[in-house]
Amino acid sequence: MVLAYAFVQVGQCFMSVGPAGMRFFPMSTSDARLFGSSMTTPTLRGRSGALSCRSSMLEQVRERKMKEVEELKANMPEDAAKILEKGATNKNRYLKAVKKPKGTISVVPQIKTKAPTLGSFASLPAVDVLSAHCYEAGAAAIAVCTDKEFYGTDWESLKKAAGQQARYKGKFPGPLPVMAYDFFIDEAQLALAASYGCDAVCLNAALLGTSTKDMVASADRMGMDALVEVHNKAELDIAIEAGAKMVGISNRDMDTFQLKHPVDYQLRTWSVPVEETVFGLVKEVPEGVHVTAMGGCNETLVAWTLRDEGYSSIMVGEAIIRGSEMRMASSAYSAAYNEAKGLIMAFKAKGSKKYGPSATGSFFGKGEGAKESLGMMSI
Ligand SMILES: O=P(O)(O)OC[C@@H](O)[C@@H](O)c1c[nH]c2ccccc12
Structure with a gap:
């Protein structure tokens, strides 16, 4: 039968x-x-509402990455092989950089030009220019997506973004730490990231399950911090059990990669209270573990709400890239101000929600938030 x-x-x-x-x-x-x-x-x-019959996005990624790892191992670059064998000292550059600045949050732009749910949404003229803008705007670190098929950017993009940061050696502040955002399933991929000078990697707990623990340890052994991305309480428990020093609470459904709680474009915040979104999970994170909000953070009010809820960092992809592309396409690259910089600065501003931007983009109260966002000083 x-x-x-x-x-x-x-x-x-x-x-x-x-x-x-x-x-x-x-x-x-x-x-x-x-x-x-x-x-x-x-x-x-x-x-x-179309009927689609396919396996979960994460399962597709896993199969693709397994092939990629096989090819990588058959052709391991010398530098990566050396790091895999000997390891490297972890100076915790990323972890130190994203630590919560007093009264505000740290912002980590995520560089990509494509997303599985959007397709190609930007054609970034110059990754190094965006990398410079991130530095100038006071980002804490940068994450570069290296899975070309899903995100449009690759290891070459990461090298360019990191190369720009290297120019700030000896300056204050120094170069921003660089994270590789990919789907890591094997330590050979971690060795590759370390060989490109990455300070950190993002490890997806939904993809790794209980092997998250070994991967966190491998990243550390190769000199990199690991941000463990979680999507629910069970994955958060896995991350904590794995000894993660940083967790990223992601607002995405790992079967579809769609946002679980998108920001309402008229309210300019979620249509349900923040505790009812996936970001309510912050309350379950033990003291001493650094926590980043990921996915769909595209508004100042959202960033400030996350800050008030206890998040230390936000990782922002789409909103910053769209802003950056718009300016780069319409004016000289060297323009002193650009949309991406403005967003980063506004997210970090210490304004209160009470006086910050209203739902229509005008300002409540005395415009305290506006002054902060624009970097103005009141005497
Ligand atoms: O571009 P956004 O919405 O600002 O999101 C950034 C990042 O957190 C998001 O891309 C992400 C986090 N985890 C994922 C897993 C799969 C796909 C995408 C993601």
Whole structure:
């Protein structure tokens, strides 16, 4: 007898129709994966409501990365092989740089030109110029996406962004630490990142499950800090158990990569209270663990809310890249002010939500937030 099962997503549940009848599982496939199930689940989803039958995005990534690792190991560059064997001292440059500045948050721009949910959304004329803008605007560090297929940027982009930072050696502040944002499943990839001079890597707990612990230790052994990206309480527990010193709470569903809680474009913040978004998870993070908010942070009010909730850092991709591209395309690269810089400075401003930008973009109260955002001084 052939046993046939069908899985269909209904709201937050998975409905299984099989020989045992109908059952509902209140979990996502990434949760299911975490608890040992190896099922890949065809689901009904998509903004357009179109029927798509495919495995989870993360499963697709895993398969692709496994091939990539095989090729890398067969052709390991000499520098990477050396680091893999001998290790390197971790100076915790990234961790030190993103530590919460008093009264504000640190901002880490994430460089990419594409996203799986958006396709190609920007054509960045010059990664090194954006890298310079990040430095000038007071970003704490920069993250560069190196998975070309998903994010459009690659190791060459990372080298350019890092090369620009190297020019600030001997200056104050010094070069910003550089993070490689990729889907790491094997220490050979970590060795490659370390050989390019990366100070940190992002490790996805949904992808790694309990092997997160070994990967955190490997990154440290090769001289890099690890930001462990989590999406729910179970993954947060894995990160803490792995000894992560930094966690990133990500606002993305790992089956679809869509934002779980997008910012309402009219309210300019979430349409539900922050505690009801994935960012409410910050309350569960133990004291002493650095916590970054990731995904969909595109408004000053959002950044300031996250700061007030206890986040120490935000990682911002799309909003900063779009701003940067707009300016680079319309004026000289050397323009003293550009949209990306303005955003970074506004996110970091110490203004209070009460006096900050209103939902319509004008300012509440005395415009305290406006002055801070624009870097003005009141006497
Ligand atoms: O571009 P954004 O919305 O500012 O997000 C940055 C980053 O956190 C986000 O790209 C991200 C975090 N984790 C992911 C996993 C898959 C895809 C994307 C992500």
